[in-house]
Amino acid sequence: MSERGVVAVTGATGFVGRSVVRHLIEAGYAVRALVRSREKASEVLPEGVELIEGSILDGSSPARLVDGASACIHLIGIIREAAHGQSFKRMHVEAVRAITEACREGDVKRYLHMSALGALIDSRAPYSKTKAEGEQIVRRSGLDWTIFRPGLIHGPDGEFVQMMHAIAAGEAAPWLFMPYFSRTSVDASFACGSVDFVDPMVQPVYVEDVARCFVAALGNADTVEEIYPVVGSESMSWPEMLCVMRDMLPGARDGIQPFHIPGEHAAVIARAAKLVGMGWALPFDAGQALMGCEDSTASTSKMVASLGVEPAGLRASMRGYASRFAAAH
Numbered sequence: 001m002s003e004r005g006v007v008a009v010t011g012a013t014g015f016v017g018r019s020v021v022r023h024l025i026e027a028g029y030a031v032r033a034l035v036r037s038r039e040k041a042s043e044v045l046p047e048g049v050e051l052i053e054g055s056i057l058d059g060s061s062p063a064r065l066v067d068g069a070s071a072c073i074h075l076i077g078i079i080r081e082a083a084h085g086q087s088f089k090r091m092h093v094e095a096v097r098a099i100t101e102a103c104r105e106g107d108v109k110r111y112l113h114m115s116a117l118g119a120l121i122d123s124r125a126p127y128s129k130t131k132a133e134g135e136q137i138v139r140r141s142g143l144d145w146t147i148f149r150p151g152l153i154h155g156p157d158g159e160f161v162q163m164m165h166a167i168a169a170g171e172a173a174p175w176l177f178m179p180y181f182s183r184t185s186v187d188a189s190f191a192c193g194s195v196d197f198v199d200p201m202v203q204p205v206y207v208e209d210v211a212r213c214f215v216a217a218l219g220n221a222d223t224v225e226e227i228y229p230v231v232g233s234e235s236m237s238w239p240e241m242l243c244v245m246r247d248m249l250p251g252a253r254d255g256i257q258p259f260h261i262p263g264e265h266a267a268v269i270a271r272a273a274k275l276v277g278m279g280w281a282l283p284f285d286a287g288q289a290l291m292g293c294e295d296s297t298a299s300t301s302k303m304v305a306s307l308g309v310e311p312a313g314l315r316a317s318m319r320g321y322a323s324r325f326a327a328a329h
Contacts, residue, residue: 263293
């Protein structure tokens with residue numbers, strides 16, 4: 001066993017989880033991961049990670065995961081609901097209750113939790129609402145908790161970057177442009193004021209910086225009962241971000257440009273599609289459309305001061321992985 005102890009990790013095989021596990025090992029921690037398939041997990045996780053095969057909601061696996069651990073990092077989350085019980089309520093609320101109860105019963109006091117920027121209990125988006133409900137469970141758990149709220153996370157293996165690359169290269173719908181959601185702004189200074197479309201702002205954060213935040217907080221008592229927004233150093237509009245990705249990733253079609261879709265309108269379409277059983281046909285749901293048209297920005301001062309993590313900007317971090325991305329594609 002590592003002198004620094006065993007850290008139990010949920011969501012270890014995911015995009016963020018793989019980076020967190022690697023950084024934990026590099027920092028000298030032993031890692032125990034809850035995985036659905038031992039065979040598949042061994043293909044993406046480093047050698048030496050202890051694998052606990054099971055499910056977060058099967059009634060026994062959380063206890064096996066945290067048994068004898070010195071800390072727990074909970075990373076499980078979904079961006080969109082799917083079949084077989086993959087609902088926001090189950091994965092963002094019931095799963096949090098299961099792992100915090102296991103930690104409490106197993107006397108594992110240190111607990112680090114991944115939430116999301118914009119988690120609000122009165123949010124119109126079920127994703128953000130259930131993330132906030134999960135946070136409430138954590139804050140009432142009696143554990144020595146730390147909550148992280150990342151913004152848009154990017155990296156070569158992330159679904160978002162993969163999707164934008166495919167769209168820019170003309171390999172995925174809508175083929176002719178790079179879509180993003182905008183919001184409406186009505187000029188209320190006079191009756192029947194004009195309606196403008198506003199591009200939301202975003203601070204994309206590199207997945208490696210997110211992982212560094214988790215590891216930095218583990219042994220830092222000052223981070224207990226603190227909530228940290230985790231964002232990159234560059235604030236930009238969505239079309240600016242998409243142009244940076246288009247220009248830095250390989251294979252983009254000449255002349256392809258960002259183009260906005262009104263988020264409120266897209267949400268109505270998504271709800272209608274879901275009602276008639278066709279929600280699967282859209283690459284977004286109503287909540288994603290509503291969240292996508294809002295700003296996703298925050299100050300980096302707290303993560304820098306408390307965690308010592310100076311987040312990279314989008315351009316700098318993409319320069320570091322664009323060549324690897326090109327080799328893989």
